[in-house]
Amino acid sequence: MATETESHGDEAAHGGADAAHGGAEAVGMPQLDFATFPNQIFWLVVTLVVIYLILSRVALPRIAAVLAERQGAITNDIAAAEDLKLKAEEAEAAYNQALADARAEAQKIIAEAKAEMQAELDAATAKADAEIAAKAAESEKAIAEIRAGAMQSVEEVAKATAAEIVAAMGGKSDAKAIDAAIAAQLKG
Amino acid sequence: MGTDDVATAEDEGGLVFHPMDQFIVKPLFGGDTVNWYTPTNVTLWMFFTVVAITLLLVAGTRGRAIVPSRVQSVAELAYGFVYKMVEDVSGKDGVKYFPYIMTLFMFIVFANMLGLIPMSFTTTSHIAVTAVMAMAVFLTVTILGFVLHGVGFLKLFWISSAPLPLRPILAVIEVISYFVRPVSHSIRLAGNMMAGHAVIKVFAAFAAVALISPLSILAITAIYALETLVSFIQAYVFAILTCVYLKDALHPHH
Incomplete structure (x- = not known):
């Protein structure tokens, strides 16, 4: 058994499931290989x-x-x-x-x-x-x-007309009286 | 014996593939002895981690652009993510320990992710690695607590908000939980990484059996997706727990 384990070498040593490899515990869990x-x-x-x-x-x-x-x-x-x-x-x-x-x-x-x-x-x-x-x-x-x-013309025309009318009537034309009479008429 | 082996192989397929073989530490350049200085696959994959981090955070930010390139924005995202986490959890005075936490986070997240590459080696799946980081955090935080607060740091275990008769009992529980921290801190990460990768390998072994290989391949795909998530979450958990422990050291009063 032991010799077989050795002859298998590494390959068998890793078979952690086999109870025969109790000595291979450290290899089965490399974390515990101090x-x-x-x-x-x-x-x-x-x-x-x-x-x-x-x-x-x-x-x-x-x-x-x-x-x-x-x-x-x-x-x-x-x-x-x-x-x-x-x-x-x-x-x-x-x-x-x-x-x-x-x-x-x-x-x-x-x-x-x-x-x-x-x-x-x-x-x-x-x-x-x-x-x-x-x-x-x-x-x-x-x-x-x-x-x-115009007023002056009217006055002159009136005087002349009055003098003519007076002369035609046969009276003697009094210039002063005619002027006064016309002035009085025009004012009225 | 020989027939038994074959039978077992046919039953489970577990002897054809060895789910734990991927975690064996092997020297890179032949030989059997692993001395402390021997370059091994641990060295190789840790080197890749450094390279990946450098590519992202140094080469990616080479442009120092105001409007970032894709890689640069990922780098800035990682920076902001961890920075905010440290600030939120540990407080403003925890920010000066940000580079240490960033180092841990980036190392773990990249080691986890690189470990998902087929045929690769996951350094964070080893308890030796995670235990060293967890112990480093534990010792740093404990020493820091005593340096900053002297004996007052012990008030962390004396819960003043609890009724007086309960306090001694709580103190015992608190002390025990305090010393269990590095154990849970390290085993959580290593266990998650190891289990996920082992499960993928087990399903891969089943894939050799023609009858169930489609199911097996589907399962591998699903587990792989889950593992991608777990890789990130475990790095996040490790970092945020570090922040919580740091907060305890900075502000031991509850």
Whole structure:
């Protein structure tokens, strides 16, 4: 039995199910093969130290720096965006202000133009009125003159007619009496 | 005897494949003796772990880009994940131990994941490896607790919120649980890794039997997916427990 186990060598030794291989327990569970422990522990320590050095010297500071840089960039971008937004609002306000100013200016210009036109119109009207008044006065004066001339003509015609009528009647025409009589008639 | 072997082989297929063979520590360059300095498959796969971590965390972040590449964002994700874990669990003053916990986490997660490659060797499936890490954590945390708080660290075991008569009993329980920590801490990881890989191998052995090989291959696929999850979760559990122990050392008062 024992010789058979040996002759089978490794192959049989791994058959953990067979009760005959009680001595192969360590191989059946390689984790409990204490002969390999120093080896594993040595290489584990080496590995962990190497990983620790790589991480703490290179990898972690680099990643931390990248993350911080990204955070900074994001913060900056947000601040810049706020700034731009503020500027845009200012620009809008300025635009609105300019618009309002322009409107007011336009209103002012319109009002001035209206006032100017009104003044010109008033002046023209006044001048026209004055001219009309002058012309009317002139006309009235002419009419008065004409009327006065007509009255005088009537008086002369009346005197002449009266003198002729008196002469025709055979009376002696008294110039003074005729004048007085005509003046009295005309007044009446 | 010989016929028995054949019969067993046909019954279980367990003699054709040996689920535990994958865990044997072998010298890389021939020979039988495994001295403490001998380069073995442990050395090789730990070396691969270092290479993988370097590729991800150093080569991957080479660009230092504000808008990260894919690899860089994975590296940043790993960094943020562990950093937040340390900060949340251990508190603000635990952050200065972040590189140590990051080292443990990255080593375990990569060793676990690399162990899932067919024909590979899983260093974290060995109790020798996990026990050393667990003991390192245990000793560090204990020493740190005494250095920071002196005898006051013992208040960790004296639960002042419990009724006075109960306190001595609780103290005994607390002390026992404290010393069991490194044991559970290490066996949990090694056990999970070993069991999962062994189960895959067992199903692989069944795959040789034509009748049930489709089922077996399906099972391998399912277990493999589960193992991928377990690989990550165990690394996470190991790291977060380390953070919890660290918190106890930093703030022993309940």
